[in-house]
Amino acid sequence: SAVISQKPSRDICQRGTSLTIQCQVDSQVTMMFWYRQQPGQSLTLIATANQGSEATYESGFVIDKFPISRPNLTFSTLTVSNMSPEDSSIYLCSALHGANSGYTFGSGTRLTVV
Amino acid sequence: GQQVMQIPQYQHVQEGEDFTTYCNSSTTLSNIQWYKQRPGGHPVFLIQLVKSGEVKKQKRLTFQFGEAKKNSSLHITATQTTDVGTYFCAGHRRGTASKLTFGTGTRLQVTL
Numbered sequence: 001s002a003v004i005s006q007k008p009s010r011d012i013c014q015r016g017t018s019l020t021i022q023c024q025v026d027s028q029v030t031m032m033f034w035y036r037q038q039p040g041q042s043l044t045l046i047a048t049a050n051q052g053s054e055a056t057y058e059s060g061f062v063i064d065k066f067p068i069s070r071p072n073l074t075f076s077t078l079t080v081s082n083m084s085p086e087d088s089s090i091y092l093c094s095a096l097h098g099a100n101s102g103y104t105f106g107s108g109t110r111l112t113v114v
Numbered sequence: 115g116q117q118v119m120q121i122p123q124y125q126h127v128q129e130g131e132d133f134t135t136y137c138n139s140s141t142t143l144s145n146i147q148w149y150k151q152r153p154g155g156h157p158v159f160l161i162q163l164v165k166s167g168e169v170k171k172q173k174r175l176t177f178q179f180g181e182a183k184k185n186s187s188l189h190i191t192a193t194q195t196t197d198v199g200t201y202f203c204a205g206h207r208r209g210t211a212s213k214l215t216f217g218t219g220t221r222l223q224v225t226l
Contacts, residue, residue, distance in 0.1 A: 001159070031212055042202065043157070043216040092156060096212065102147050102159025103204075103214060 002027050002097040006106025013083055013113050020079045021109045023093035028073035033094040033103070034066070043092065049076045083113045116141045116207050118217040126223040133193050135220035137186040137203035144208045146179050146186040151219075152199040193224045 003026040013019050023032065031050060035043040047055040047068055055068040069077045080087050093106040117140040127133055137146065145164045149157035161170055163179035163186065170177045176189040186203050203217040 033214075040221075042218050045213065045215075048212060100162055102149075102162055103157075104159070105156040108156050 001101050002029060002095055002104045004093060004095060004104055004106040006093055006109060008109055009107060010110040011112070013111065015084050015113055017083055018079055018081045019083065019111060020077050021091055021093070022077050023075065023095075023106050025074045025095050025104075027097070029095040029097055030073070031096050032070060032076045033096075034068065034076075034078045035092045035094060035105075037090045037092060037108075039090065046078070046091075080111065083111075085113045087111065088113045116215050118203060118205060118215050120201075120203060120217040120220050122220055123218065124221045124223070126225070127193050129195060129224050129226050130192050133190040133197070133222055135188050135201050135203075135222075137188075137217050139184045139205055139207075139215075141207050142183050143205035144183075145206055146183075147204045147214070148177060148186075148188055149202045149204060149216075150199050151202065155199075157202060190222075193222070195224050195226065197222060198224050 005024045007022055033048050034046040036046055037043045045058050046061045046066055047057045049055045049068045049070040051070045051073050065081055067079045091109045094103045096103055120135055120137050145162055147162045148160040150160055151157045161177050166183050167181045168179045174191045178187045190197055200219045200221045202219045204214045
């Protein structure tokens with residue numbers, strides 16, 4: 001299965017600023033996904049990032065708040081813009097490597113907005 | 115929208131006891147996947163079930179997919195402290211090949 005390097009692993013940010021999270025996959029993958037997970041909660045899909053096209057956002061998430069880039073088949077970034085304390089959460093990227101191999105996740109970014 | 119619920123939300127067992135978590139979807143699924151997330155870690159893929167009524171085993175773990183493809187279960191026999199973590203089911207709704215919806219999760223605590 002693929003290995004995903006995600007950074008930063010954690011950050012404390014001032015409200016009103018933006019943070020860009022990066023994910024690098026060790027092999028080419030068609031689809032990458034960005035999730036948000038509140039501590040002790042399940043994972044909520046933010047958007048699907050396909051190379052060469054705009055990301056597809058889930059209900060409740062918009063591009064202006066969470067712009068995503070997918071410049072090639074091994075890399076993606078998620079930016080959390082104009083942050084507020086409500087954006088404090090764990091953000092995870094994920095990739096689908098094969099039809100029966102399940103999804104591989106990055107190690108997550110723990111974001112605290114103060 | 116699609117909802118995937120798991121019960122129980124939390125279970126505390128003594129090492130050696132069995133454990134089962136149940137997963138129920140509001141819609142029919144094309145497949146069901148199970149993930150384990152250790153405390154402070156990220157979800158790790160365990161298994162995928164595709165066929166109606168399918169049963170798969172991984173050592174002490176037994177996974178089942180319901181006949182109607184709307185529910186699933188994970189059973190752990192003789193739990194060990196290494197089984198500690200949160201177990202999530204996740205499914206693809208039929209016709210949405212890429213969008214994976216995660217269940218609410220069951221947190222398992224195992225003590226000696």
